[in-house]
Amino acid sequence: MNSADTAIEGSPNPVLAVLGRGLESALNHALTLDAETREQLDALDGRAVCVSFRSTVLGMRIAVDSGQLRVGPAFAGDRHPR
Secondary structure: OOHHHHHHOOOHHHHHHHHHHHHHHHHHHHHOOOOHEEEEHHHHHEEEEEEEOOOOEEEEEEEEEEEEEEEEEOOOOOOOOO
């Protein structure tokens, strides 16, 4: 395990947590403006995508949960989403 793995597997950074909540709020607000996309999210319920940024220890997980997008740390949840 290298230092990047340790940082990713550790507890969330409080500043990044605030930024993640802001991103989550903005994404969900955008969904309220597009009913067609919001309806299509139903087919993705329970699925997630993890985004890692090259050359950094930063990453995030965006999951679909009951018609809403949830943003959290990359290490949260299932390591192998559906």
